[in-house]
Amino acid sequence: MKKDEATTIKAWSGIRAENYGKLIRETTTSEDQFWAGEILRRAPEKDVLRVLDVGTGPGYFTILLSKLGHDVTGIDVTPDMISVAKKNSEGLNLDFRVMNADELSFEDNTFDLIVSRVVTWTIPNMIDCYREWRRVLAPGGRILVFDSNFRSRFFDPAEERRIREIARKEAAGCEGVYTGFVGYHIREAYWEGRPMIGTPRPEWDRNALIKLRFKDITIDEQIYREPDPRQRICPVFAITATKPSPEEEADLLIEEHWDGMGACCGAYASAAIETGRSDEYVESIGSHIAGTDILDVGCGCGLVSVALAKRGYRVTGVDCSSVMLEEADRCASENGCEVAFTKANAYLLPFPDSSFDTVVCRNSFWFFRDPGKVLKEMHRVLRTGGSLVITDNEWMNDLDAAGARYVHHNTGELGSIRVNLGYAGYEIIDDVLFRLPQNKGDYTGYLRDALSGLFSETEVTGGYRDPAVHPKLRDLVKHPFIATAKK
Structure with a gap:
């Protein structure tokens, strides 16, 4: 005793x-x-x-x-x-x-x-x-x-x-x-x-x-x-x-991860907006944008949302990270833009059916635990004739664990900032990432099949060059793609 x-x-x-x-x-x-x-x-x-x-x-x-x-x-x-x-x-x-x-x-x-x-x-x-x-x-x-x-x-x-x-x-x-x-x-x-x-x-x-x-x-x-x-x-x-639940715990860890990346991603978004890389990104997807009401899913620190708002679109940005959204608000304010940023789960978007003309998602889709459910939600909130635009990369399939970690955390210095702020170390979030559906097997093949089951005029094209990616990181983006669809 x-x-x-x-x-x-x-x-x-x-x-x-x-x-x-x-x-x-x-x-x-x-x-x-x-x-x-x-x-x-x-x-x-x-x-x-x-x-x-x-x-x-x-x-x-x-x-x-x-x-x-x-x-x-x-x-x-x-x-x-x-x-x-x-x-x-x-x-x-x-x-x-x-x-x-x-x-x-x-x-x-x-x-x-x-x-x-x-x-x-x-x-x-x-x-x-x-x-x-x-x-x-x-x-x-x-x-x-x-x-x-x-x-x-x-x-x-x-x-x-x-x-x-x-x-x-x-x-x-x-x-x-x-x-x-x-x-x-x-x-x-x-x-x-x-x-x-x-x-x-x-x-x-x-x-x-x-x-x-x-x-x-x-x-x-x-x-x-x-x-x-x-x-x-x-x-x-x-x-x-x-x-x-195990799924909810994975979401909590992902949210914590992005909270920890807030300072780094906020600086990255500000630089992309200031140098015009974010504007170039909007131009690269411009032919796929329909209407004026746009939802940016996984908006992060507002890199895409702010660039769209600067062009006169009515933009709503959603993200799981409160810290990211605070950085997004700062970016919008500094650029004189009005964007409705909301903390929300992509699996249950807090909007009525048929609310948006276009849904965009840049470099966030690979992080979703249940991508099929997210696509159904995107389809639900789109108006008939509306467009879906997803740009991403086969991050975890392209690289071994060490390389994926390097890409995902940008640089050793930025990764150190994140850890020193008190957030989870690499081994925790990387364990989650390698278990996500999009990070196993054929990501683009999965997306083609999933989109064709919900949308019309679907297309997944490899070799897409994302202008918003920092020049120092472009050589590490091995298999970028753009996926588009119509409701």
């Missing part, structure tokens, strides 16, 4: 477990309704949730959610707590187990929801717990943590004064004989050994969950909307985070 584990068991055993169990047994119907609402409004939408209650203590959440029809397992490292939980749930036949929060004996992808109530502040290795919880969550599953910054008064003088003021007011009229705040000022060896005490939360949790590649991380700083006597000292916050 780990030393920290033994310390925790000792701290929460015996009379403390019994008293905590009594407190839970005395909860009211309104309290049950409150907690059920707080949990279920943040939980995945399923009729029957597979739930793990971590640090179940006397079993409150396990009992509550089980009575609502969900399949719940409650775990706690303290045997006395599990004994109390079983006593509290007599007749319900619930699943309670003695188990450590960072060493779960469950298979991967077992649960839809992991809940924890006022427990994580006691855990000495929360990053390991979050990692383990992620493992046993099914894709789309969520963690939901309720906790508080206990003992924060020892680290924040303003907080200590606030609590002292509350204590003084409640003791007034009692001639100082008042037990509600007895011990609030006392140091204890147990909490001195808890790393989460004194750690700024929930900010720390947000950062840890980002590091572990959760998505949709939300924080509610205080869940009680009305004054509650139990929240005078330590307001309870809520943290929710979702485990992405």
